[in-house]
Amino acid sequence: MDGCAEMIEQEMRAGLRAFFKVPYLLEQGMNCLEEKLRETLLFGRMTVLHYRGFGGTGKDIYRAAAAVELMILSLDIIDDLQDKDNQNSVWCRLSPEIALNIALGMLTLSQHMLVSGNFPLERANAAAGLMSEQVLAAINGQTVDLLNDIESEEAYLEMVRQKSAGLLAAACLIGTLLAGGEVLEEVRAYAEELGIAAQMKNDIRDLLNWDNKNDFWNRKKTLPTLHLLQSITGEQRWIADYFEGRLQLADVAHCREEIERILEQSGTLLYSSVRMRTHYYNYLDLVGRLGLASEWKEQILAMAD
Incomplete structure (x- = not known):
């Protein structure tokens, strides 16, 4: 997997240069891309790893992995524009109209890159269909997230x-799919088990991050906040009042230390951490059952680090 990220980066940049014709669109699209490239490109690397692990050969997979990452970036941009909780990102500093155009361009480009590669047409079309189905599922999940009316752990898990x-x-x-x-x-x-574990880890972090994107201040329904709401005592009903809109941020902004104490006493943090680890251990167990050589299993497991 040496050089994998670099190859994916090259394909992503090449895709934008080929199809973002308006200079300003290309410039700002590249700026968004450069912010994305500060991350580990987990999704694209997973695409390449599974292609190699299941018998795929050749360099065409990097174009497909770039398509996957462009799809992820486009949805990240759209999510941030809708959630308004990541104002420091490059795309949230652009006008919403331009940022949305960049996202739509990247999403469309991701499909084009999948179907226009050198894979057998049947496999390429199937991969594009799989991507489209997942984007539609994500739109449904994002709608549930935006409505923020999740009332149970089961509904939360379905959204994730x-x-x-x-x-x-x-x-x-x-x-x-492209390999076999x-x-x-x-x-x-x-x-899915790894993805659920990762989301729960993010939710715990976003509940404790008081400076930016805090899920308590934003009244966001996640596994930790659902557990918190189910665990509060009578004298803590002000928390439910805040989440239900009967109190405003100004009414509770001074309660940070008390909120932290309640999170600890209610077992919210411990419960959420245990649930997160349960899904992570499920991931380890399921990978261990794969009929793959140990070197590929080890690399798949390493992606969770």
Whole structure:
């Protein structure tokens, strides 16, 4: 997997240069891309890893992995424009109209890059269809997230499966599909477990991050905040009042230390951490059952670090 990220980066840049014809669109699209490239490109690397692990050869997979990453970036941009909780990003500093155009361009480009590569047409079309289905699932999940009316852990998990966990599974499945022509359900199963664990980790972080994107201040329904709301005592009903809109941020902004104490006493942080680790251990167990050589299993497991 040496040089994998660099090859994916090259394909992403080449895609934008080929199809973003308006100079300003290309310039700002590249700026958005450069911010994305500060990350680990987990989704694209997972696509390449599963392609190689399941017998795929050649360099065409980097174009497909770039398509996956462009799809992820486009959805990230759209999510941030809708959620308004990541104002420091390059795309949120652009006018919403331009940022949305960049996102739509990248999303369309991701499909084009999948179907215009050198893979057998049947596999390329199947991969593009899989990506389209997952984007539609993510749109449904994002709508549930935006409505913020999740009332149970089951509804929360379904939303996560539609969004982040499903997107990670799609990245892995596109790799296996291009390699062998099959959508492998055992791969979907462990990828979803890893995606759920990662989302829960993010939710715990966003509950404790008081400076930016705090889920308590934003009244966001996640696994930790659902547990908190179910655990509060009578004298803590002001928390439910805040989440239900009967109190405003100015009414509770001075309560940070008390909120931290309640999070600890209610077992919210411990419960959320245990649930996160449970899904992570499920991931380890399911990967261990794969009929792959140990070197590929080790690399797949290493992606969770």
